[in-house]
Amino acid sequence: MLQKTRGIALSYIRYRETSIIARIYTEEFGLQSYIVNSVRTARNKNNKIALFQPLTLLDMVVYNKPDRELHRLSEMKTSYPFQSLPFEVAKSTIAMFVTEMLNKVLKEEAGSPPLFKFLMDSVLFLEEAKTNYENFHIAFLLKLSFYLGFGPESAREFESQLRENSYPFLPDDEMETALNTMLRYPLGTPIKLARSARNELVDALVTYYHIHLDSLGEVKSLPVLREVLG
Known part of the structure; x- marks a missing residue:
């Protein structure tokens, strides 16, 4: 049955000679995997594989069958072509x-x-964003944790949960204020954080996610993030 949904591209893997399997978080069906044919060929002049780069926003028409693990796409296009996100290093x-x-x-x-x-x-x-996005990933993970069911109500609760699990997190006043601001105010609210404090907060947040999600595993992009943004 054909149905329309919006989606956010997360990743893809190669499938056979010319196809991919794309993981997409959809508005209607949650996380889904789609077979996309003929996107890795010289004849594909529309460069459709670019539609599956990280965080691309998609409008899709899909064949949805609840009893299947793999689904198929009928139509797809980006709903918002990116001008900065794939091209700016940070x-x-x-x-x-x-x-x-x-x-x-x-x-x-x-x-x-x-x-x-x-x-x-x-x-x-x-x-x-033109400015005030250097702490985006920290604020984003804090806010995402509420949707996942384990969001902390305050910096003190965040600190307490980490220390109860033997993680030595001792934020100073500046870091505690930053945490509370991120928890209470929208993304992009100006916050001053030193590079070392930003690194410390990212490490603490990943540990916080490990505490609540046993299957998290190694976060391979973390060293690159520390190097570029810190």
């Missing part, structure tokens, strides 16, 4: 890290329009 590094985390934490389940809206709005913010 933004593309953030996108790489965020996409890896989403691939790890989003599950194959029914669609969640509130979560999809949060993800889409966050991607649009990162794409359009």
